[in-house]
Amino acid sequence: MVKEEAKSLPMELSEKGGVENNGFVQNEAFDKETDTSSQEEMPKTCIVDVDSAATEEPALKPYAGMPKEVLLKFSSQARYRVTREILFWLIIAAAVILVCATIAIIALSPKCLDWWQASPIYQIYPRSFKDSNMDGNGDLKGIQEKLDHITYLNIKTIWITSFCKSPLKDLGYGAEDFYDIDPMFGSMSDFENLLAAIHDRGLKVIMDLIPNHTSDKHRWFQLSRNRTGKYTDYYVWQDCAQAAGSVTPPNNWVSVFGNSSWQFDDVRKQCYFHQFGKEQPDLNFRNLAVQQEIHDIIKFWLGKGIDGFSFSAVKFLLEATHLRDEPQVNRTQNPVTITAYSQLYHDYTTTQVGMHDIIRSFRQTINQFSSEPGRYRFMGSDDDEKEDIEATMMYYGTSFIQEADFPFNFNLINMKNLSGNSIFEAVNLWMKNMPAGKWPNWAVGSPNAARISSRIGKEYVNVINMLLLTLPGTPVTYYGEEIGMENIASENVSEECINSDPVVTFPAKSPMQWDGKVNAGFTEGNSSWLPVNSDYQSVNVEIQMTWSNSTLNLYRELTLLRNNELPIHRGWMCYIWNDSNVFVYVRELDGLDRVFMMVLNFGQASTIDLKAIVPSLPSEAVIRLSTNFSNAGKAVNTKLIKTEMGEGLVLEYKTAKPVHTMEAFQGNCFVAEKACYSSAFNLLYVNC
Numbered sequence: 001m002v003k004e005e006a007k008s009l010p011m012e013l014s015e016k017g018g019v020e021n022n023g024f025v026q027n028e029a030f031d032k033e034t035d036t037s038s039q040e041e042m043p044k045t046c047i048v049d050v051d052s053a054a055t056e057e058p059a060l061k062p063y064a065g066m067p068k069e070v071l072l073k074f075s076s077q078a079r080y081r082v083t084r085e086i087l088f089w090l091i092i093a094a095a096v097i098l099v100c101a102t103i104a105i106i107a108l109s110p111k112c113l114d115w116w117q118a119s120p121i122y123q124i125y126p127r128s129f130k131d132s133n134m135d136g137n138g139d140l141k142g143i144q145e146k147l148d149h150i151t152y153l154n155i156k157t158i159w160i161t162s163f164c165k166s167p168l169k170d171l172g173y174g175a176e177d178f179y180d181i182d183p184m185f186g187s188m189s190d191f192e193n194l195l196a197a198i199h200d201r202g203l204k205v206i207m208d209l210i211p212n213h214t215s216d217k218h219r220w221f222q223l224s225r226n227r228t229g230k231y232t233d234y235y236v237w238q239d240c241a242q243a244a245g246s247v248t249p250p251n252n253w254v255s256v257f258g259n260s261s262w263q264f265d266d267v268r269k270q271c272y273f274h275q276f277g278k279e280q281p282d283l284n285f286r287n288l289a290v291q292q293e294i295h296d297i298i299k300f301w302l303g304k305g306i307d308g309f310s311f312s313a314v315k316f317l318l319e320a321t322h323l324r325d326e327p328q329v330n331r332t333q334n335p336v337t338i339t340a341y342s343q344l345y346h347d348y349t350t351t352q353v354g355m356h357d358i359i360r361s362f363r364q365t366i367n368q369f370s371s372e373p374g375r376y377r378f379m380g381s382d383d384d385e386k387e388d389i390e391a392t393m394m395y396y397g398t399s400f401i402q403e404a405d406f407p408f409n410f411n412l413i414n415m416k417n418l419s420g421n422s423i424f425e426a427v428n429l430w431m432k433n434m435p436a437g438k439w440p441n442w443a444v445g446s447p448n449a450a451r452i453s454s455r456i457g458k459e460y461v462n463v464i465n466m467l468l469l470t471l472p473g474t475p476v477t478y479y480g481e482e483i484g485m486e487n488i489a490s491e492n493v494s495e496e497c498i499n500s501d502p503v504v505t506f507p508a509k510s511p512m513q514w515d516g517k518v519n520a521g522f523t524e525g526n527s528s529w530l531p532v533n534s535d536y537q538s539v540n541v542e543i544q545m546t547w548s549n550s551t552l553n554l555y556r557e558l559t560l561l562r563n564n565e566l567p568i569h570r571g572w573m574c575y576i577w578n579d580s581n582v583f584v585y586v587r588e589l590d591g592l593d594r595v596f597m598m599v600l601n602f603g604q605a606s607t608i609d610l611k612a613i614v615p616s617l618p619s620e621a622v623i624r625l626s627t628n629f630s631n632a633g634k635a636v637n638t639k640l641i642k643t644e645m646g647e648g649l650v651l652e653y654k655t656a657k658p659v660h661t662m663e664a665f666q667g668n669c670f671v672a673e674k675a676c677y678s679s680a681f682n683l684l685y686v687n688c
Contacts, residue, residue, distance in 0.1 A: 192304070
């Protein structure tokens, strides 16, 4: 209904002259038109009745894609605000729990094994490994050609013995130049290429460094003998008494190679001291300038990218300044007849006060290069104290002062006879004397010892390798032991070679046997620097790769077992039994019910009842690995375990009561890097 006036809400509508709103844009034509018409005729208005209820806005509800203005109308409502706050605090709590859990896992997790602990070390004598240029001498390029062999063995650390420039006379153990590569082995460029290839494969490499002495051809010695500047006292010089054309040394000190350790020099007219050959004069480490020279050498090679060092002959670094005669072993012997090193106690020429301080300073220099994650630099000391195990353990350092990561362990090489008991004694001697928290290591071969096959018999090669790779710690394998190489006959070594090696260790340095071709694949030249062993056609890498029961394949299986099984990798070791024939021990880990038991025969055929020794043993165990591959996977009765001469078994069984928790075996169990396994979270932790 339309009325001229109404009580309801009015709304004015134009009866004519309706104009479109163009967004408030001014239009001159529009202004003029409206201005004129307004004067002529005023529009009439009408009143429209509108219901007030119809003008109320409908109730809004949340919807997808709503704008900010609409969203804000709902966000302040209690039901939405409370939900939001609950979610916020739940997220905060979850983040706190996650951070705390991460911190707890880190705090409770054991230290990860470093690269020098996780892998066996493969020691290479470079002159005998592989010849790349047909001159009959192994070289750095030859090592690079054969890196696939290292990875095939499941090994990740290579130890290359001395390759610095040196006269052939001392076989590289007295450097002529610490900063250069001997031309026999190649060039510095060859070394850098080898190092890059090693690192590209994820491998590590350590090198020998012999700081005690140099070659008499070294520039330092030539300057010292002429009393030139600071080099005058770089070596140990003493006046010698001369009478009737003969020289009387300052004292009775004897060289490791025999005869007096003093050599008269015609240029300086004094005697210089040498612990080894007369071509290897000892440096004077009481001179701080000499110590700094060695630190600079360390920095040079670490800067090149070397991952660590084996320091050799370090117990000879210092000599007593009083120059007294060393005591005789046999006091009744005529002093004039003393010519052998073994005839004296070397109280004044080895392990002098201050020697360990020098080695620790080497460690500090090495540590400067260990700050990068994953680039820890290793330090080993290659000194064999033989009878003095406490002196050997000193090279580990203390709980406060770091020294070597480990001194190389030659107990298994130094055994005078082979039996289950002697193996136990060699292992136990190291483990019970090793400082708490330190890491053991084991070597069964070296360039200066007869090969396993020649030292104890080829029938024991496999069981020795089984021992080496299942003991706790880092195993060290000398090249060729993975295929059971033997010494070459001494009569086959040329006179020239014998004269250049006073200790005559060439039989263990024969060329690596790669295949059955001429010269065993070591060189394509007409001859090799040492003759290849006559058994190379049956004892070589190529042929053993095809034999399922070969020494090489057993070695590979053992390295795989060591790498993949936590109890062998870093678990407890407990001695179970030893007698004249067998040595038995277990490897186990807290939290794992799976145990590995090694039954190793180093004597004659034997039968043993292990159930009687460890009553909690299950009645049967499975042979995980055997020196006879055909036995793998078979079950054995733990009351009646038979082994033949030189046979080794790795048995696997499950138990809820590991040996290291039994009171009867408490004194027989050792662990280096303790860890416990959680099956619920599939991780290792410390507090068991």
